[in-house]
Amino acid sequence: MGAAIAVEGLRMQYGDFVAVDGIDLEVAEGEILAFLGANGAGKTTTIEILEGFRSRTSGRVEVLGHDPETAPLSWREDIGIVLQESEPVPELTAGEAVRMQAAYYSNPRDAAETLRLVGLEDSADQRTRKLSGGQKRRLDLAMALVGNPSLVFLDEPTTGFDPSARRESWGMIEALRDLGKTVLLTTHYMDEAEHLADRIVVIGKGEIVARGTANELAEQVQARTQVTWKPSPTDPRPPDRLGAHIDEMGRVQIETTDSLVTLNELTNWAIETGVDLPELNVARPTLEDIYLQLTDDVQGEGGAPS
């Protein structure tokens, strides 16, 4: 298995603004890789360079064995693209839109079968302007898949969706795995990246700040468990070595990387002093916390509590 995408030292600069600042990236054949980052982090610039829509300042880029900037048109036979923002032609039906697109490729999939693949077979005869937002997105995917590509780019496939539409889209993207496609998707939802991707690359301010599986990312940031409770005014102070402080909601808060030891000490102290720790809460860090901590380290906004 070779690399479908190989990027080394990619830089893109607009005047003084550095959108992409020297990133390395490798996506193996058949892999689903999520490119995770906030708005303006450089995700779309990077994916559009890989798609051949933008030129770059410097760096080596190879997608399916070609430099996207100089690749022949036939290179696009093997690439499917779902753009961040694109509308179908409103006057056509979903079926017509897919058939129109199919003719652009030399070995297209069957149009009806492609609609079935994305779950739009019942809407084949419906004008695209009557489709819901989620259905339009599925039509986008059908149009990207009808050429039977081996590599699929998905630029923020669920941005602006309600939770149920997002779940629906996830099911569809998972179907790409069964088809053996290589997928590069961008997203700013950590849960989406975790759910769909084999590997996650986190980008902040044009630089890659972390990469790995969701679990590996959690380890990298040494995630802290938060222990909180609501103290009564008469309670004694907990021992200093627990590092407790009062948060903005008047609760006592302890942050720890070793929750078992901390909880043991805390409960021993509580029993000895007769404090009953009302509203005791132990919160594991969410993926969202991990993500924010990763990108904050780069962007320097808010600052991670470390």
Place this chain on the structure above:
Amino acid sequence: MSPIALIRHQLNFDLLIFRRNPAGTFFTVVLPLIFLVIFTSIFGNQTLDNGAKVATLYVPGILTLAIVSATAVNVAITMTTRRERGVLKRVRGTPVPGWIFVLSQALSGVVIALLMTVIISLVGRVLYGVEVQFETLPSLLISLLLGAMAFSAIGLALTRIITSEDAAPAVTNAIFLPLYFVSGVFVPDTEVPSWVGTVGNLFPVSHLNKALQESFDPFADGAAWPWDHWLVIAGWGIVAAVITLKTFRWSPNR
């Protein structure tokens, strides 16, 4: 698919899309016919001394309106809309060369203009007794094809200065509506101050109108080859095509 098969494929879809777009069909197909009926109702359709009908003077103007509307206006609005909705960017991501989509859109304008010529000539003949001059038919056809290609190119060139989908109808109307008035489309050249005609003559609408008038002129003897007008139309078309090649954008402006 071969390029020719691809153009046919795309042309079929472009014509289907046009047919299903109510605004486009109204302004291109229905409105010129309404104008023809209104003009003949207001100004009358007397028989002139030489036996020709007055409506003979309106038909070329209405035809000019239909051709410009089917090509420049239609192409500018359609291509701007497709660009802003990401449709052009999506086709740019396929193995099909971009010129196929541009040419197909221009050709759809030519087909619609041809169809409108037949319809308007038929209505003129049946309702108002406007004779189609068979000697000048080749000349009519050349004016039509040349005009349709040139004005399609003008429509494509205009997309660069139209920044949004909403602005497209406004910009095209702001350009062409005044031109119709100074080009003898709505008001005959003989009825306007001479400086208006001079201004009109700088632009291609007036020359298409005059070339078509020669084809419908009942007093013309022979085939009528309006070379001077064709040259101006072709010049505008070539300039517009060069501007399109240099400035056409596939990605949305947003």
